[in-house]
Amino acid sequence: MMFDRRLLQHINWSLLGLAFILFGAGVLNLYSASALRVEGGLTLTPFYMRQLVWGGAGFLVMLLIMIIDYRHLKSLSWYLYLLTIIFLLCVPIWGKTIYGAKRWLGLGFFNFQPSEMAKVCVLILGAKVLTKTEDVLGWRDLVKVMSVALLPAILIIKQPDLGSGLILILILGGMILYKGLKKRVFKTLLIMLPLLLPLAWNFLHDYQKERILTFLNPERDPLGSGYHIIQSQIAIGSGRFWGKGFLEGTQSQLRFLPEKHTDFAFAVFGEEWGFVGSIILLIFFCSFLYQIFLVSQEAKDKFGTYLVIGVFFYFFWQVLINMGMVLGLMPVVGIPLPFISYGGSASLVNFCLIGLVMNVSMRKFMFKSG
Amino acid sequence: MSLFNSKKKWERDYGPYLILVLIWGLFCVFGLRLWYLQIYKGEFFAQKAKDNRLRKQSIYAPRGLIMDRKGKLLAINEPSYSLAIVREDCPEIDKTLLQVSKWTGVPFDELKANFERGRRRVKSFEPQIIIPNLSFEVLAKIEAYAPRWPGLKIMVRPRRKYLQGPVFAHVLGYVAQASEEELNKDSELALGDNIGKQGLEYVLEKRLRGKKGLKRMEVDAVGRSLHEEVLRPPQPGEDIHLSLDLELQKKVYELMEGRAGAVVVMEPDSGQILSLVSSPSYDNNKFVQGVSIEDWRKLIKNPLHPLQNRCIQSVYPPGSVFKLVVAACGLFEKKIDLEEKIYCSGAYRLGRRVFRCWKKHGHGRVDFTRSLVESCDVYYYKLGEELGVDRISSFAKKCGFGQLTGIDLPHEKRGLIPDRNWKLKRFKEPWQGGETLNMSIGQGYTLVTPLQVARFVSALVNGGKLYKPSLLSEESRAKAKALPFADDIRQKIIRAMIRTVEADHGTARGLRKDGIIIGAKTGTAQVVKLLSEYEEKEIEEIPYRFRDHAWMASFAKKGDRSYVVVAMVEHGGHGGSAAGPIVRAIFDFIFEQ
Numbered sequence: 001m002m003f004d005r006r007l008l009q010h011i012n013w014s015l016l017g018l019a020f021i022l023f024g025a026g027v028l029n030l031y032s033a034s035a036l037r038v039e040g041g042l043t044l045t046p047f048y049m050r051q052l053v054w055g056g057a058g059f060l061v062m063l064l065i066m067i068i069d070y071r072h073l074k075s076l077s078w079y080l081y082l083l084t085i086i087f088l089l090c091v092p093i094w095g096k097t098i099y100g101a102k103r104w105l106g107l108g109f110f111n112f113q114p115s116e117m118a119k120v121c122v123l124i125l126g127a128k129v130l131t132k133t134e135d136v137l138g139w140r141d142l143v144k145v146m147s148v149a150l151l152p153a154i155l156i157i158k159q160p161d162l163g164s165g166l167i168l169i170l171i172l173g174g175m176i177l178y179k180g181l182k183k184r185v186f187k188t189l190l191i192m193l194p195l196l197l198p199l200a201w202n203f204l205h206d207y208q209k210e211r212i213l214t215f216l217n218p219e220r221d222p223l224g225s226g227y228h229i230i231q232s233q234i235a236i237g238s239g240r241f242w243g244k245g246f247l248e249g250t251q252s253q254l255r256f257l258p259e260k261h262t263d264f265a266f267a268v269f270g271e272e273w274g275f276v277g278s279i280i281l282l283i284f285f286c287s288f289l290y291q292i293f294l295v296s297q298e299a300k301d302k303f304g305t306y307l308v309i310g311v312f313f314y315f316f317w318q319v320l321i322n323m324g325m326v327l328g329l330m331p332v333v334g335i336p337l338p339f340i341s342y343g344g345s346a347s348l349v350n351f352c353l354i355g356l357v358m359n360v361s362m363r364k365f366m367f368k369s370g
Numbered sequence: 371m372s373l374f375n376s377k378k379k380w381e382r383d384y385g386p387y388l389i390l391v392l393i394w395g396l397f398c399v400f401g402l403r404l405w406y407l408q409i410y411k412g413e414f415f416a417q418k419a420k421d422n423r424l425r426k427q428s429i430y431a432p433r434g435l436i437m438d439r440k441g442k443l444l445a446i447n448e449p450s451y452s453l454a455i456v457r458e459d460c461p462e463i464d465k466t467l468l469q470v471s472k473w474t475g476v477p478f479d480e481l482k483a484n485f486e487r488g489r490r491r492v493k494s495f496e497p498q499i500i501i502p503n504l505s506f507e508v509l510a511k512i513e514a515y516a517p518r519w520p521g522l523k524i525m526v527r528p529r530r531k532y533l534q535g536p537v538f539a540h541v542l543g544y545v546a547q548a549s550e551e552e553l554n555k556d557s558e559l560a561l562g563d564n565i566g567k568q569g570l571e572y573v574l575e576k577r578l579r580g581k582k583g584l585k586r587m588e589v590d591a592v593g594r595s596l597h598e599e600v601l602r603p604p605q606p607g608e609d610i611h612l613s614l615d616l617e618l619q620k621k622v623y624e625l626m627e628g629r630a631g632a633v634v635v636m637e638p639d640s641g642q643i644l645s646l647v648s649s650p651s652y653d654n655n656k657f658v659q660g661v662s663i664e665d666w667r668k669l670i671k672n673p674l675h676p677l678q679n680r681c682i683q684s685v686y687p688p689g690s691v692f693k694l695v696v697a698a699c700g701l702f703e704k705k706i707d708l709e710e711k712i713y714c715s716g717a718y719r720l721g722r723r724v725f726r727c728w729k730k731h732g733h734g735r736v737d738f739t740r741s742l743v744e745s746c747d748v749y750y751y752k753l754g755e756e757l758g759v760d761r762i763s764s765f766a767k768k769c770g771f772g773q774l775t776g777i778d779l780p781h782e783k784r785g786l787i788p789d790r791n792w793k794l795k796r797f798k799e800p801w802q803g804g805e806t807l808n809m810s811i812g813q814g815y816t817l818v819t820p821l822q823v824a825r826f827v828s829a830l831v832n833g834g835k836l837y838k839p840s841l842l843s844e845e846s847r848a849k850a851k852a853l854p855f856a857d858d859i860r861q862k863i864i865r866a867m868i869r870t871v872e873a874d875h876g877t878a879r880g881l882r883k884d885g886i887i888i889g890a891k892t893g894t895a896q897v898v899k900l901l902s903e904y905e906e907k908e909i910e911e912i913p914y915r916f917r918d919h920a921w922m923a924s925f926a927k928k929g930d931r932s933y934v935v936v937a938m939v940e941h942g943g944h945g946g947s948a949a950g951p952i953v954r955a956i957f958d959f960i961f962e963q
Contacts, residue, residue: 236404237408237412237416239412240412240413241412275409282400282404286397290393293389319396320396323400327403327407328403328407329403
């Protein structure tokens with residue numbers, strides 16, 4: 001394939017810019033979250049440095065992805081999917097146990113989380129399958145698309161990683177909703193889902209049930225899972241209008257806030273930057289999502305549209321669930337906030353997916369019909 | 371926004387709108403939530419964050435020291451170590467308690483139950499004491515490992531120590547952990563605090579306790595203190611000086627060892643008590659650390675009731691000591707002619723009953739002085755008959771019997787001075803004439819405490835003032851009731867008491883001591899009506915519980931020093947022979963000092 005110079009002219013700078021701003025805010029926030037105020041003063045643990053390294057790697061992978069025409073992915077999607085399933089099957093056998101869960105594969109110099117890869121591959125395969133279905137999905141198509149998510153989702157939930165598993169289903173669910181369901185199917189689902197909830201309840205681990213119950217009543221277990229909810233709300237709320245200032249958050253600095261560099265990173269941000277900073281960050285996230293949405297609308301083929309919509313939902317759900325959890329509107333599930341939470345595989349995947357969107361965006365003028 | 375060349379159906383087109391709604395929804399919901407948390411509830415959470423970081427903790431105030439009249443220490447404070455748990459800092463409470471159980475040998479279930487009971491009283495970020503009074507072995511074990519268990523804290527607090535243990539146990543009482551009820555009543559108390567439960571510790575609790583201080587600490591999430599600031603220094607409790615004399619108390623305690631009974635040594639002119647011994651005693655230090663079930667059972671099951679303060683809580687028939695009261699009453703009512711002699715044949719007949727004198731063959735002709743000196747029963751049968759129960763009863767009450775003395779110790783008993791009404795109420799029977807006779811020699815229903823006797827004798831000596839007996843050196847003498855009879859009567863009785871020591875037939879002649887004026891009255895109180903089979907026997911042949919109680923009520927004067935000593939030996943036999951030597955030894959000790 002020849003590299004077309006026009007591609008460079010069509011780079012979506014706003015999307016790229018927003019991604020960099022968010023990533024930058026994340027690194028800055030990690031810098032603060034890594035600082036521990038102890039008797040001797042400040043000591044820094046290098047989370048933000050590692051995040052920077054992962055971000056750099058992600059940026060390179062993004063460039064690589066931008067070069068290859070996304071339409072090739074259509075034919076590759078099944079292979080990628082199979083590879084993911086194999087990785088996921090490897091996890092219980094050779095996986096590394098961190099924090100009591102087997103989620104990582106050791107690849108010598110770094111630990112790799114196959115569930116992150118699954119998110120990418122599932123949405124690519126999902127986009128491909130969707131292009132082949134009718135415009136409005138009936139039962140048969142619905143099952144077909146959802147089954148793409150189901151196998152990896154079950155493997156991931158067994159790790160146990162309920163959050164990531166659910167994300168897979170939610171991403172495809174979002175894509176299906178975007179495409180549209182037959183009225184009859186939609187109505188039936190609306191009635192059936194509440195009935196399925198008790199079934200799903202039995203499927204959960206005890207600690208997961210506990211988290212949901214605690215969410216409904218945080219005082220139930222103020223030292224256990226309720227602790228996170230309470231402490232994160234105290235941290236954010238005490239930031240008030242202007243925030244306590246960079247590196248000045250007492251709740252995070254004094255380590256009242258657990259997992260402040262991963263799932264609860266946004267609480268550190270909210271404490272230090274206050275209402276003003278949080279709203280600005282929220283605006284950046286929404287603009288970022290909006291940019292992705294615009295790309296999906298400009299794509300020149302269905303596959304491109306569905307691909308970008310998949311990416312949209314990937315980011316949308318994670319922002320929704322993480323912020324909802326940190327702000328005390330949702331149960332605690334381990335979902336990171338894109339760009340803001342620390343996470344190697346996640347950073348890599350975030351940039352991969354931006355690469356995909358850029359890819360689609362750059363090629364909107366390349367061909368006229370899909 | 372039609373994108374693809376396809377059919378126009380509503381299902382088809384709503385996709386892009388769905389996305390826009392989702393983005394706006396995301397912004398609005400989280401924006402509102404941020405507003406709620408950071409603006410609307412911002413103050414609230416800012417305060418919470420402060421509380422989270424700044425913790426307040428009590429600083430224990432040392433309890434006031436207790437000293438004897440010469441400033442010698444009796445009750446002090448020493449450091450004691452307790453293990454506490456801070457719930458907020460302890461991620462796994464069960465696991466931690468299990469570990470504590472391994473260290474200390476206290477069963478896990480017991481620890482857990484105590485912990486649950488206490489958690490309502492202690493805020494989650496305050497230390498809640500789970501094991502008080504760690505022994506040094508356990509402390510050493512825990513100190514090495516505790517830092518690895520977040521939430522566990524070793525607390526140092528002052529603990530009471532009684533330097534003389536049993537010697538002062540009945541006076542000082544003890545402190546012990548405050549009960550649920552006490553905690554509810556007193557908001558200044560925290561779980562695990564010790565408060566006075568008995569004796570002066572109980573009565574003077576307010577003065578001894580002091581006020582806790584307060585410090586503020588900035589802590590991190592595991593409760594490690596980053597820095598501290600004292601907001602309010604603790605106020606130590608007030609030091610208390612007793613009127614008691616350590617050396618004398620020790621001497622008296624020694625003299626009473628191996629016997630059950632009570633001794634009161636009093637300064638008649640002030641009402642101050644120099645020694646107050648109840649025997650047998652107990653080690654009050656054991657209560658401070660929480661008495662073990664085994665020790666408690668031993669104390670409770672001991673037939674001699676070591677926990678009972680016999681000086682104020684045990685009531686005994688006064689025996690012949692009561693003749694002092696009846697004599698005064700007789701003089702007051704002018705029923706006695708000092709010169710008149712009454713014939714004692716060893717028995718007195720009232721109706722069909724015969725009342726015996728302790729001296730089987732009688733005293734012969736007995737006048738007033740001799741009646742006290744030789745303690746003739748017949749004289750008092752006759753006098754009692756003439757006075758009648760009502761006069762004796764009301765007179766005795768005015769002399770302080772049947773009433774509380776008001777000493778600063780809890781659970782004092784009144785004793786009993788019977789009268790017609792009392793008997794009617796108690797037994798639904800009318801008073802019998804014979805009962806008046808019995809009462810006149812201090813038998814029958816009449817019951818007194820050794821302290822009441824000491825107060826009465828003091829009043830005889832000091833010019834007729836019934837002081838509130840005082841254990842504290844600072845106490846004023848303002849509160850005194852007057853004896854119900856005039857000075858000349860008092861003098862006559864005192865003279866008779868001195869004769870009791872000085873006369874060759876006096877029942878207290880054993881007390882005689884050169885250069886010192888000593889007066890006394892002995893008493894032998896029947897515990898049960900002597901069974902006829904023991905009547906002729908020597909004291910050693912009578913089973914202990916049937917032996918009489920022995921009384922000796924005495925005073926001594928040398929220059930401007932005067933003392934009253936009352937000794938009561940349970941089942942000691944005759945007053946003169948059992949209680950006498952003890953009083954004698956006490957006087958020897960006092961005047962040699």
